[in-house]
Amino acid sequence: MLTSDRIRVAQIAEQLLYRKWRFGTAESCTGGGVAAICTSLPGSSRWFEGGLVTYSNAMKVNLLKVPETVLETVGAVSEDCAAAMARGAQQAMNCDVTLSVTGIAGPDGGTREKPVGTVCFGWAIGKQLWTETKRFTGNRTDIRTKAASYALVKLAVYIQS
Amino acid sequence: MLTSDRIRVAQIAEQLLYRKWRFGTAESCTGGGVAAICTSLPGSSRWFEGGLVTYSNAMKVNLLKVPETVLETVGAVSEDCAAAMARGAQQAMNCDVTLSVTGIAGPDGGTREKPVGTVCFGWAIGKQLWTETKRFTGNRTDIRTKAASYALVKLAVYIQS
Numbered sequence: 001m002l003t004s005d006r007i008r009v010a011q012i013a014e015q016l017l018y019r020k021w022r023f024g025t026a027e028s029c030t031g032g033g034v035a036a037i038c039t040s041l042p043g044s045s046r047w048f049e050g051g052l053v054t055y056s057n058a059m060k061v062n063l064l065k066v067p068e069t070v071l072e073t074v075g076a077v078s079e080d081c082a083a084a085m086a087r088g089a090q091q092a093m094n095c096d097v098t099l100s101v102t103g104i105a106g107p108d109g110g111t112r113e114k115p116v117g118t119v120c121f122g123w124a125i126g127k128q129l130w131t132e133t134k135r136f137t138g139n140r141t142d143i144r145t146k147a148a149s150y151a152l153v154k155l156a157v158y159i160q161s
Numbered sequence: 162m163l164t165s166d167r168i169r170v171a172q173i174a175e176q177l178l179y180r181k182w183r184f185g186t187a188e189s190c191t192g193g194g195v196a197a198i199c200t201s202l203p204g205s206s207r208w209f210e211g212g213l214v215t216y217s218n219a220m221k222v223n224l225l226k227v228p229e230t231v232l233e234t235v236g237a238v239s240e241d242c243a244a245a246m247a248r249g250a251q252q253a254m255n256c257d258v259t260l261s262v263t264g265i266a267g268p269d270g271g272t273r274e275k276p277v278g279t280v281c282f283g284w285a286i287g288k289q290l291w292t293e294t295k296r297f298t299g300n301r302t303d304i305r306t307k308a309a310s311y312a313l314v315k316l317a318v319y320i321q322s
Binding site: 025028029030031032033036039041043044045048049051052054055058059063093094098106107108113140141145 | 177186188190191192193194195196197198199201203204205206209210211212213214215216217219220224254267268269286301303305
């Protein structure tokens with residue numbers, strides 16, 4: 001686990017505790033990596049509610065209520081899906097703040113429009129919602145690690161704004 | 162991530178694919194670490210359905226249907242809770258095979274009966290169910306890492322039996 005990730009989580013935790021907000025994650029390609037970073041911090045149960053690793057489309061639909069039309073039209077790796085995952089996570093876990101990650105970690109699964117390394121993110125704070133698409137380079141581990149870090153970097157920014 | 166964990170996951174994946182079984186995790190103290198190890202393997206979407214990081218008791222009750230009486234009597238760190246988590250994960254994620262981890266990673270939260278390092282596990286394969294309690298030593302990271310590895314070591318044994 002990267003030291004910079006731990007520092008970021010400590011910053012996020014401070015804001016969540018100060019505002020009495022509960023936090024949860026909805027992850028696909030990072031596979032629980034963001035939740036694992038968050039809970040590496042002692043005392044994280046004071047602000048970390050839980051995480052949903054919705055690896056299959058069925059889990060995205062059943063647990064996060066991602067509309068099937070989103071999966072059928074723009075696909076699971078899309079900002080629409082990331083937005084629905086972040087909103088669904090707020091509902092499913094009764095959280096004030098959530099983040100979502102859905103992407104293609106590789107080595108297979110890439111297409112011309114969505115090459116390996118394409119990752120879509122969602123961040124929800126109360127009624128506010130942000131989404132973003134990034135392209136990361138490297139192997140499967142690199143892409144997953146970079147995606148998890150980025151999800152936390154941007155959450156730290158949004159939560160202080 | 163430990164190399165031995167990756168090897169173990171590859172063994173488990175082979176069995177899951179051969180038997181056409183879907184797999185899911187229910188984690189508390191490991192916080193998504195087991196799911197992250199599983200999904201580090203390329204192609205894991207062919208057998209990994211998803212994971213529920215039920216860090217709060219509310220999530221254990223709402224998503225995994227752990228009976229509140231279990232939490233009130235023997236507590237979240239108990240084989241009864243681990244068993245209910247593994248069974249609840251089968252239901253919630255429509256999985257054939259699940260594992261659960263619930264424990265005290267520290268540094269706080271330990272008691273005389275359940276010191277820091279106490280971790281309860283559950284493994285469910287179809288109608289079969291196994292539970293076990295272990296005491297791991299070391300710091301928070303050590304305990305979480307050892308617990309995640311142990312969950313996979315025993316799953317590899319049970320799935321081949």
